[in-house]
Amino acid sequence: MHSxxxxxxxxTGGSRGIGRATAIAAAGxxxxxxxxxxxxxxxxxxxxxxxxASNGKAIAVKxxxxxxxDIIALFKAADAFGTLGALVNNAGIVxxxxxxxxxxxxxxxxxxxxxxxxxxxxxxxxxxxxxxRHGGNGGVIxxxxxxxxxxxxxxxxxxxxxxxxxxxxxxxxxxxxxxGEGIRVAAIRPGLIxxxxxxxxxxxDRAHRLSHMVPMKRVGTADEIANAIVWLLSDEASYxxxxxxxxxxxR
Ligand code: NAP
Numbered sequence: 001m002h003s004x005x006x007x008x009x010x011x012t013g014g015s016r017g018i019g020r021a022t023a024i025a026a027a028g029x030x031x032x033x034x035x036x037x038x039x040x041x042x043x044x045x046x047x048x049x050x051x052x053a054s055n056g057k058a059i060a061v062k063x064x065x066x067x068x069x070d071i072i073a074l075f076k077a078a079d080a081f082g083t084l085g086a087l088v089n090n091a092g093i094v095x096x097x098x099x100x101x102x103x104x105x106x107x108x109x110x111x112x113x114x115x116x117x118x119x120x121x122x123x124x125x126x127x128x129x130x131x132x133r134h135g136g137n138g139g140v141i142x143x144x145x146x147x148x149x150x151x152x153x154x155x156x157x158x159x160x161x162x163x164x165x166x167x168x169x170x171x172x173x174x175x176x177x178x179x180g181e182g183i184r185v186a187a188i189r190p191g192l193i194x195x196x197x198x199x200x201x202x203x204x205d206r207a208h209r210l211s212h213m214v215p216m217k218r219v220g221t222a223d224e225i226a227n228a229i230v231w232l233l234s235d236e237a238s239y240x241x242x243x244x245x246x247x248x249x250x251r
Contacts, residue, residue: 007085007139009233010078012036012065012122015044017091017195018144020036021226024045026086027056029230034078036063036091056113065091065118066110086140089119089167094160094201099118105168108159115163116170123174123185125127131181138167138182143167145187157201164189168244169246175242184241186232191248193220208249216249 009026014020023033024047033051036057037044043061051058059081063074078084090113095107123141130139148157149164161169167187175185192214200204207219228247233238 006030006032006082008016008032008034008082009086009088010034010036010074010076010084010122010126011088011090012037012063012074012118013091015040015047015060015065017197018190018193018222018225019088020047022088022229024050024122025223025226025230026233027051027054027058027089029234031086031233032056032082032243033058034074035060036065036074036180038064044192057138065122066115066249071118071121071125072140074122075129079129083137084126084129084139085137086120087141087142088229088233089122089141091118092144092146092197094157094197096202097156099155099188103159111159111163112166115160119167119207123170124197127174127181127183129177130183131178132177133181140184140185140237141185142212142229142232143185145171145189145244147189147191147246147251149189151251161234171235171244172242174208184232184237186237186240186242187224187244188228188232189244189246189248191220191246191251192223193222193225195222213251214248218249220247220249 009031011023015037016025027033061077063070089208130136145167146164148161153161171187192207211219
């Protein structure tokens with residue numbers, strides 16, 4: 001099923017994991033996709049090649065969302081690619097498993113810079129382009145939260161959980177702010193999803209190890225999150241805004 005829009009979606013962190021699955025699924029629904037990545041140019045290039053092999057349109061743009069300059073450059077590249085219709089604030093990091101009394105200021109600042117400030121700055125740039133207040137045609141912003149926002153992740157990464165709690169508040173507030181300007185804003189709270197993010201926390205097998213705690217007794221896949229995201233991006237979700245959807249097997 002192809003959308004009539006043919007508009008551009010930016011997926012930050014689109015090179016791997018949930019972002020990769022989202023980029024491919026969005027291209028399948030007719031979006032021109034800007035695949036953001038932090039450092040893995042090969043992975044981003046593979047996503048672009050896969051989309052192009054299915055007659056889709058995509059470009060890869062290096063963008064560390066912890067850098068405002070990178071974010072400005074990302075949106076300029078998107079402007080040259082077409083009219084922005086959607087943003088998926090997917091890029092996110094965890095730190096190594098740690099208690100709060102062991103965390104450095106640098107770790108916490110980097111967590112907030114990437115997961116919170118980066119998402120808000122990307123949304124700022126998207127609103128400037130999509131809001132009818134600024135002459136735009138409207139659009140959709142999807143933020144990646146986490147069930148960690150509800151669980152708090154004690155003894156693991158409370159800083160990460162707090163960053164996702166901020167994303168939940170941001171989603172509700174921004175959604176209200178731009179609801180009359182043609183922009184819908186929603187968040188997904190994934191549960192334990194099988195991606196490489198767990199290896200970045202020092203525990204590649206974390207999702208599978210904890211899967212017994214999930215009511216559905218299994219981890220989720222990146223595609224299962226991407227399916228929810230592309231539904232929220234679509235007109236089928238036309239009355240959904242300031243909403244947060246758990247995609248977590250019940251966790
Ligand atoms: P992942 O497999 O670790 O992939 C991370 C992606 O983000 C990669 O494309 C990476 O780019 C990019 N990235 C990392 N740091 C970045 C930065 N500073 N600026 C821009 N891009 C950056 O992660 P994932 O599991 O797919 O997670 C995606 C989102 O879902 C995150 O917001 C995460 O918090 C959230 N989430 C994940 C889970 C889960 O269980 N996996 C659960 C709840 C929420 P490179 O390829 O260039 O490194």
